[in-house]
Amino acid sequence: MIKSAEYNLYTPEGDRAITIKPINQTIPGGNMYSTGVFQLSEGVVGLGDIVFDDNMNEWEYSGMGDLTHPQAEEIALFIKNYREPNPEDRKLDENRIE
Secondary structure, three states, X not given: OOOOEEEEEEEOOEEEEEEEEEEEEEOOOOOEEEEEEEEEEEOOEXXXXXXXXXXXXXXXXXOOOOOOHHHHHHHHHHHHHOOOXXXXXXXXXXXXXX
């Protein structure tokens, strides 16, 4: 994940719009390096981080009760399986008229 993504978390209390911001570093040569850290927020409220291991298999949630473990797991699975849109798909989305 290179750019922030939105995730709709459906809960019995109502839908929650979660922003997932990857923390990437630029390494010598200008390439981006994924740190495995993803900041979660809901509006302006920070919800903590999801931190993956080097292989993106194991994760932990650093929040303080803002999300339940199953909710954090749902978001972690979304991050793990996330694929950036193809450039041609992004172009279609940005110019879509309804």
